[in-house]
Amino acid sequence: MTPPVGVSNANIMEDALKLTVSHLGEIDVAESEILNATVPVPGFPDSHRYFFIERDKIKPFKWLQSADDPNLTFVVVEPHYFFHDYKPKFGAFDLKEIGLGPGEKPVLYAIVVLPEDLTKMTANMRGPLIVNPAGKLFKQVFIETDRWSVRESIIEGIKRKEKAALQDKKKGPQPEHKNAGTT
Template structure:
């Protein structure tokens, strides 16, 4: 069965129920919202919207970090594996939140707060990479973007 999701930015959207994402650990600052969906719109590719199903105004522009940081990788521990019920690390998709700006060159991505989604059960969480050299406000538009056809989009998830 499909669910009608209201989005402040995108209007009314029909989402298959099996595509709904339950956030085991919600996005920081938005702890009241635990159910989301990923919305892909051709004009926004490679970006997607992580839209709350609970409040139309809560949506995050996200992107696969490997598109802009080819050597991006994260480590997760056994607790995080259990929280998302991960059986196969290849079923985990990784996204980072994009911060928009008036000037395109000032747009940033938060590499320290990746969002993991287990595509096998649609459970997700935001991690906080504490001892990381990754930036919270990485200006990705000032760096050369690799051709999309050459990008390996799999973010290595190490246990």
Template structure:
């Protein structure tokens, strides 16, 4: 099927690429169908593109690429809701807030997106009882500054 996207123009996708977010995303509860698209050739950045609203797309990344000590505890309820049976079926992403210059871009570590790739089901969860915030720099602002690279203090 043809899909009009925010960043890539019109592209062709397959039905099996569509991810179901049963409850939508916070503030976008009516948006329940997305597709995950590569945004960079190095497979570090992706686009979570709405199927129904071309202008709704989030740039996301695997948080472990930038924050190797990032920890997310997934509740039994979420595991059940997403039909997760094996850990290797799970992909975790964080939404980025793009900044100019790009080196000032931040990641929302407080609200990761969990996707069961085997079942094509996703959910954004809020880590309310953690030290993670909505804006963690993904790049060190100063050489040798590991606090910004590691996320939570």
């Protein structure tokens, strides 16, 4: 196995990579944790292999670290944490490209921009990452809609989510309705 491009001090161990990444130092990554980009993330043509780094202190955010470039890390988050009404549709081609069939759903992640003033943090909701965790494949897709932007305010998303939750709470439990014509 060849060491990842751009990682000068990668030592390949049994089914694991020892990588030195800029923000964490030396870490071991199991080969089974590596996700392969079916198409490189735009702007990063030489990075094809990535893995998630989870830390309690940054939840629900994760780092998506390139195994090919120790200096390339994205902050990502599953959109449902902040955007209750985010339900994008994907083409069959995109799903097939990451190894998903009809009726199978990908895990979604939005790439987050963290400015100095964290109240201005944004998520790219127009270009989510769709992930097939079992197949270890992912890609970034672009949704053609005016509803979502590439710089969607996370704070505004939280406010909308809280407002929707309050409205649902005010409505109270909804009675169950039987469909007409069923037995």
